[in-house]
Amino acid sequence: MGSYDVVVVGAGVAGASLAYFLSGKGFKTLVIDMRSFERVGDKPCADAIGKHHFDEVNLEPPSEELLEGYVRGLDIYSPSELIRYRVLGDGYEVDRIKFTKHLLKSAIDKGAEFAGGTYGIEPIVKEGFVTGVITWSRGGGRREIRSKVLVDASGVARAIVRRLDESTWPVRDDSELMDYNITYREVRRLRRDVDEPDVLRIYVSKRVAPGGYWWVFPHSKEGDVVNVGLGVQGGMGYPNPRDLLYEHVLTRSEYEGSEVVEAGGAAVPTRRPARTLVWNGIAVTGDAAYTVNPVHGGGKGSAILASWCISQAITQALDSGEPSAKGLWNANVCFNKRYGAKQAALDIFRLFLQKLSDDDLEYGMSKKIIKEEDLNEVSLKGHLELSVVEKGLRLLAGLARPSLLFKLKRVAQYMSEVKQLYMNYPESPEGLSRWYSGVKEIYSRFKAEV
Ligand SMILES: Cc1cc2nc3c(=O)[nH]c(=O)nc-3n(C[C@H](O)[C@H](O)[C@H](O)COP(=O)(O)OP(=O)(O)OC[C@H]3O[C@@H](n4cnc5c(N)ncnc54)[C@H](O)[C@@H]3O)c2cc1C
Incomplete structure (x- = not known):
């Protein structure tokens, strides 16, 4: 450790894809994550990504071994479940850990460094510029790492930007709890195969999932495995999404005798993007920059897009020696024209x-x-x-x-x-x-x- 062109804090899909897009360009890049390499990308998720997200940034779609299944469309059910809308569109159910590891490994193969078990504690700020990060790890203790550009890709933790003074660092842009969905999901193996396993299901019902929805996303490669979960709007005093899922959904006959493969919950931001993705010596991407689709809560594809825009801006800024807000600004223009405007x-x-x-x-x-x-x-x-x-x-x-x-x-x-x-x-x-x-x-x- 020591001095780098780019230091990325967080190796979820946002951080790993940023390292991937920067790789092979001659920059000295370090990615750190509090998780080990084996667990990167492990945030609880429903794991669906539309194919168009890959086309937009010319990223090769995930190969068969990185997938849980293929998607051909989405059904949306009314509160009574008597009315169904079907929206067709190709996509994937990814194995989120394998997919993220694949992106990170590709970057490492081209020279990026990765430090697992390492926490980003706070940015180092000098004369109005972020110039590095303080990290902590069990083996190495507290360390200072220098960067020309520090990237906060730490997800909803926003571990770096939330340490900056909001009055002078607009990249911080705090959010209200009401702009998050609080979610819980389980991956379950059912007793029989699901009909049309390549169709995702979303159920809107204020009674069951206030301010959110509940979903069933089958894993089409196996047929009898589904990702079933529920999200509620944060900050409203609504019941715990796990309790709601157990009360209203998992009591249905199709879950009788089913086996829990995985369980967990997390928060997801559902608002417009951060007002800026960059400032002097710093960038923010993925959930940390609120790049998620506010209506359906999908954030992987748009995190990849945000990281692609940031990688272009970093390349431009470092090539011209100016990683200031102005030098990095094109990241904002790129992202907002392609996605942020729709997101707002x-x-x-x-x-x-x-x-x-x-x-x-x-x-x-x-x-x-x-x-x-x-x-x-x-x-x-x-x-x-x-x-x-x-x-x-x-x-x-x-x-x-x-x-x-x-x-x-x-x-x-x-x-x-x-x-x-x-x-x-x-x-x-x-x-x-x-x-x-x-x-x-x-x-x-x-x-x-x-
Ligand atoms: C239940 C649920 C279902 C969802 N379903 C979908 C879906 O079907 N499709 C979709 O596209 N999106 C979905 N999303 C949203 C999607 O999961 C996120 O938008 C996406 O994972 C964000 O990626 P990220 O890399 O920004 O953040 P994360 O995946 O959260 O990655 C952040 C990384 O930073 C690390 N980190 C955090 N703090 C520190 C620190 N201080 N130091 C070092 N490392 C740190 C973490 O260990 C982690 O690896 C869902 C979210 C939830 C909660």
Whole structure:
């Protein structure tokens, strides 16, 4: 240990993919994780990734041995479970540990170093720049490691950025508990094979999973193994998701006699991305930068994208010798244009969905106010066509629940407004403060109105 071009704290999918994208470019890179190499990527997860995430960054899709199964689509069930939307799209159920190890090992093969059992304790700050990190390990004790760019990829721990002073380091950007989902999931072997094991299932029900949803994601390679879990909105005083899963889901006949293969829970951020992914000598990626899709909670693909954008910016900044906020800024422009803008729009949609009652959801799905194809469009682009809502208004206004439709129309307008703002993300750090005031203003207007 000593002095590096890039030090990455955390070797989950975000940190491992960043090391992968930086590898072979001649930089001296160190990745540290409190876990050993054998356990990297072990955060409890439902492990689904859309194929498009790999295409976007030209990353080879996971090979057969890194997978639990293939995905061809997703079913969404209404609270009564009588209505089902099917959204088709190819993807994978990854073996999350094997997949992350594969990315990290590829980086190590090209010269990156890895230190397992090593904690990132705090950043070293000198004259307005992060210049390194203090680490701790059982064998080595406390150490100082120098970096030109330090990357916080420590997941929801946000171990490095949360040690920075928020008033002068906008990269810190703390969050409220209400912007997280608290989740619990088990991988279970059932007594018989699941029908259509390449279709994921999501169940929306405020009664069962308030402010979240519950899911069944089969592992199609085995057929009788499923990842079954439940998430609730944080900070609302809702019951423990494990208790809800045991009370409402695992009591169903299909789980009788099933065997628990794995169990565990974790938090997942479900909000717009951090206001900046970079500052002087530092970058933040993955869950630590809130890069997760706010509606469905998938964060692996977007963490890979954020790390790809950051790797390009680091390469540019180090080649020109300027790892300042300005030198690294393109990471923000790259990410927000490709994903952050949609993510912010989906954050608005998420806040709206979390307020709906089961009756509203049942009604909306039964009347197909938003259809499968619209849902696909919302999920892929963060865009809710106003014409769809207008059509619904014409057809249904006066029949029942016009207020729901009018609200949806306003939601669509807010989504488009916030998306536009993120598409116009400032071209340099000087514009950040003014731009961010605009973001806060839209959100407070939205919260007051809808
Ligand atoms: C129950 C559940 C289901 C989910 N389902 C899906 C899904 O189906 N599809 C999907 O795409 N996403 C899903 N997600 C989200 C997804 O798991 C995360 O977005 C993704 O794993 C984030 O990766 P990351 O690398 O940013 O963070 P992590 O995977 O959390 O990695 C962070 C790493 O940092 C290390 N670390 C932490 N603190 C320190 C420290 N101080 N020093 C050193 N190392 C440290 C940790 O050991 C860890 O290895 C789910 C999340 C949950 C909780």
